[in-house]
Amino acid sequence: MHPGLIEIEQHERESWLPLLLLADEDEAVVRSYLHDGDMHAVYLEGDQLGVVQCTFPEPHLVELKNMAVTPERQGQGVGKQIIAAACRIYQSKGYHRMIVGTANSSIANLIFYQKAGFRFSHVRPDFFADYAEAIYENGIRALDMVMFSKTL
Numbered sequence: 001m002h003p004g005l006i007e008i009e010q011h012e013r014e015s016w017l018p019l020l021l022l023a024d025e026d027e028a029v030v031r032s033y034l035h036d037g038d039m040h041a042v043y044l045e046g047d048q049l050g051v052v053q054c055t056f057p058e059p060h061l062v063e064l065k066n067m068a069v070t071p072e073r074q075g076q077g078v079g080k081q082i083i084a085a086a087c088r089i090y091q092s093k094g095y096h097r098m099i100v101g102t103a104n105s106s107i108a109n110l111i112f113y114q115k116a117g118f119r120f121s122h123v124r125p126d127f128f129a130d131y132a133e134a135i136y137e138n139g140i141r142a143l144d145m146v147m148f149s150k151t152l
Contacts (some may be wrong), residue, residue: 005089006040006042007038008039014034019070020051039051040052040086042069053066060096062090062095079112098118098152100118101145102146102148121148123145124145
């Protein structure tokens with residue numbers, strides 16, 4: 001079974017903020033891109049699974065800006081299915097490449113994105129240095145954004 005992605009209208013995006021904050025802890029940062037690009041609710045057989053937001057930094061390029069899976073559905077392959085669905089949608093719209101970034105300290109995410117077919121692209125140094133509160137994962141401070149890329 002594959003999840004369905006349903007576009008979220010601009011006026012409904014605020015209600016998805018709690019779920020988006022699972023993937024990006026700084027509310028001010030999430031609010032800074034909350035109304036950019038496309039946002040999709042993710043459902044399977046009527047059950048809410050998560051949310052995905054994509055932006056378009058340049059022609060033919062889509063950035064997976066935020067993706068969150070509800071806590072009770074994490075670790076069940078939902079994230080990979082969401083990425084696959086998003087890739088199909090944006091490939092059909094003429095996009096050639098998808099990028100995604102995660103913190104240098106997010107070891108599980110570094111593994112996850114590679115398993116989902118992404119390859120290391122580049123690093124955005126000090127991306128997280130100005131977050132309101134320092135983020136630590138796995139005993140490592142999140143400072144740099146590690147970027148991945150995938151051909152659609």
